[in-house]
Amino acid sequence: MRIPSYFFTRKGYQRFFAGVLLGFLIGWVFFLIQFGNLQEYYIHEIKKYQDRIQDLNGKIKHWIGEYEKSNKEQEKKLKLQEIQVQITNKNDLRLPGITMYEISQEVQDELENLLGKNIESLAAMKDLVIRTLQNKEFIVDDNKYRVVVQHLFLYTTMEVHVKVIPLIK
Template identity: 25%
Template sequence: MHVPPYHKKPSWQRFFVGVFFGALISYFVIIFMYGTMYERLLEENSTIQSKLKDAENYIEALEEDNENLDQKSKQPTTVESIELEITNAEQLRIDKLLLVQLEDLVKEEISHIIGQDINIVYESNQLLEATIENKNFKVDDFTYSLEINRLLIHKTVKISAKAKISN
């Protein structure tokens, strides 16, 4: 069998040159398309990685905050301050200076509850009431006794009392 000598004919030579350059151009087009696709995928991958890192940091911060809240919730809540209100100060015509001194004396009498657990103070609220009501407080020339109207126990113990002048 004999291969015909097509390489000598100009029409076949143009065909082979066209196939060669077509293959070369198609090779470059495929390389360009592959590079563009690969670049887009790398860009998408990097944005997804950054979003993932942000989400992990967010989750870590939330877990740390949750642990802090758990630790705070395990600690007992304590009494932080005492507020006293004398409801009938105007009726007894107690001036502001005497009122402040009377409130300071009462707060000084029950100052031991500051820093204690709220549950302990709540359980001993009758003792707290009895401590205030059974004590006479001397301010200047007057002696006052208090009768508790309302006692709220929270981080701030709020006491609403009615004062009486006793002899």
């Protein structure tokens, strides 16, 4: 590509192009310095955040370990807070609803002394609780009933599923 000599023969044009070239070079150097400073700043920020992330991940691991250990300790200290009794053969017996309610209340009354006990100790004596319920006769409106424990779920709430068997007079 040929540059016309007309622009380089006159001093005004030469100064203009020299100024453009010098301005471009000064601008480019300024850009490189500013870009380098920004890159250095962001590298420093990224490193700082990476260190903080590693620190926080370490703290999270520590807290998760503490949380799991605390949960295991609290699980050992759990107490029985509520007792629920469900009669599984309500439809088969054709007894009045009030009778079913009274039977379930008597079963709850029988288990009431277990409230506030440690769940671990209750789990150890689960068979005793089942035998106690199955050997007791419940009297409602001059009729005797026995219960057979079908399921016993134990956590902070004891859920007992019983089958009611009327006894012949």
